[in-house]
Amino acid sequence: MMTSRYLPLLMLLLLVVPQVEAVSRSETRATFELAFAEVKLVEQYGGDVSALLPKLNLALQLINSGSDNDLVKAQLIIEDVSLEAHSAQASGVSSTNTQYIIVGVSLVILGASAVLVYIYGGRLFWGVWVRMKRGWVVKGQ
Amino acid sequence: MIDDEVKFVAIGIILVMMGVVVYPVLSSHRVIEPFSELGVLGQDGKLGDYPHQVTAGGVVKLFLYVGNDEGSVQYYRVDVKVGDQEQNISDVVPLDAPVISSYELVISNGANTTTPISFSVDDVGLNRRVVFELYRYDADLGGFNYQLWAQLWMNVTTT
Numbered sequence: 001m002m003t004s005r006y007l008p009l010l011m012l013l014l015l016v017v018p019q020v021e022a023v024s025r026s027e028t029r030a031t032f033e034l035a036f037a038e039v040k041l042v043e044q045y046g047g048d049v050s051a052l053l054p055k056l057n058l059a060l061q062l063i064n065s066g067s068d069n070d071l072v073k074a075q076l077i078i079e080d081v082s083l084e085a086h087s088a089q090a091s092g093v094s095s096t097n098t099q100y101i102i103v104g105v106s107l108v109i110l111g112a113s114a115v116l117v118y119i120y121g122g123r124l125f126w127g128v129w130v131r132m133k134r135g136w137v138v139k140g141q
Numbered sequence: 142m143i144d145d146e147v148k149f150v151a152i153g154i155i156l157v158m159m160g161v162v163v164y165p166v167l168s169s170h171r172v173i174e175p176f177s178e179l180g181v182l183g184q185d186g187k188l189g190d191y192p193h194q195v196t197a198g199g200v201v202k203l204f205l206y207v208g209n210d211e212g213s214v215q216y217y218r219v220d221v222k223v224g225d226q227e228q229n230i231s232d233v234v235p236l237d238a239p240v241i242s243s244y245e246l247v248i249s250n251g252a253n254t255t256t257p258i259s260f261s262v263d264d265v266g267l268n269r270r271v272v273f274e275l276y277r278y279d280a281d282l283g284g285f286n287y288q289l290w291a292q293l294w295m296n297v298t299t300t
Contacts, residue, residue, distance in 0.1 A: 036216050036247065044170075045215050049249065053214065056247045064245065101165065103207040106162045114155045121148035 023071050027079070028063050032056070035078045038085040046099075047085075047092025055081050172212030179219065179275040180206035181291050186255060194296050197265045205244060208253035216278035218285055219244045221260050223237075224270045229238065235287050236272045244294065262297050269297045 036056060043049050055077050062074035117124075183190035195201055209215045217219035220235075221242040230236040242260035262269060271293045276285035 033216075033278070033280070033283065036278065039247075040214055040280055043250075049214055053211060053247050053249055056216075060245045060247065064243075094209070103162055103166050110155050110159045114152050117148055117151045117155065122145070125147045132230055 023068070023075050025063065025071060028071050031075060031078050032059055032063060033037075035059075035081045035085065038082055038089075042085050042089040042092055045089050045092040046096035048089040049085075049088060052081050052088065054082055055084075064109050168283070170212070172210075175211040177206030177211060177215065177217070177235050177275060177277060177288050178206065179273060179289055179291050180208075181273055181293060182206055182255065191293050192295065194298065195262060197263055197297050197299055198261050200259050200261050201271075202257065202259045203274065203293075205254070205256045206253060207246060207248060210251055212250055213291050214247065214249050216247050217245065218276040218278070220274045220276065221258070222272045222274065223262050223264055224272060225266065226268055226270065228270070230243040230272060230290055230292075232289060233287075235274050235290070236270075238272070262295065263300055269295045271295055272298050 039049050039052050039056065042052075059077040059081070060072040062070040062077070180188070182188060183189070184192070184202055184204075186204045191203070191255045192201055205219055207217055207219065209217075220240045221244075222236045222238040222240055224230070224236050226239045228236055228238065241262070242258065244256060244258055246254055246256065248254055262271065273293075275288045275290065277288050278284070279286050
């Protein structure tokens with residue numbers, strides 16, 4: 001009865017413990033380098049990486065501290081950074097696209113304004129001029 | 142005649158406005174001269190006041206200044222080595238000596254970091270050369286590239 005009660009917990013421990021022990025410094029460093037490459041890519045896509053950098057620096061400190069426990073913590077932080085990097089990249093792509101759309105629309109509006117000025121500019125200018133000078137009186141000599 | 146001039150001035154203004162709109166987008170990722178910075182600061186975190194006389198095995202406390210103007214986030218490593226006057230070091234070739242201490246940090250573009258460091262020099266002798274080498278991680282190559290160096294001269298004594 002007792003064995004069946006704790007069986008799921010034992011199985012969970014059997015699954016988790018070897019994974020924790022298997023984390024080596026070189027593996028953690030390799031994972032860190034992958035996470036850094038992801039963060040760099042996020043930045044290239046216009047994403048905000050300012051929140052990810054303190055985590056990467058903390059992970060580096062933990063990797064270099066030397067204890068196995070710190071390596072596990074570093075691994076968790078790096079995985080967290082990788083997860084956040086994906087969402088930051090998506091929002092970066094979205095904000096870059098929005099920026100391009102705003103610039104494109106602005107250019108279209110300005111281009112259309114240039115065409116309108118070219119076609120109707122003279123008429124508009126003289127219309128305004130006539131309105132402004134409507135009070136003028138021409139006096140004969 | 143006048144309306145033509147007004148028309149061209151107005152179109153000129155519009156073209157300038159187009160340039161103002163487009164320029165920030167085109168120039169946002171452009172880096173004219175990318176560079177990294179490495180500095181060694183004294184015990185007070187300022188230039189100067191460096192230890193010139195240290196005891197072998199004694200702890201030397203300094204500050205490392207690293208700046209990033211590479212145009213993107215960078216992963217740096219600073220190796221501390223000890224050599225002598227006979228050994229060569231240049232901007233291309235690092236010092237051929239074992240690393241006595243190493244520091245790693247990630248810095249965002251346009252930012253810099255001042256990190257407290259401590260190490261000990263065991264080789265007794267006059268004019269020992271403590272060299273600080275900056276390496277930058279290249280994600281494409283999957284390794285660190287040697288960038289630049291700084292050095293301090295120290296006399297290492299037994300007592």
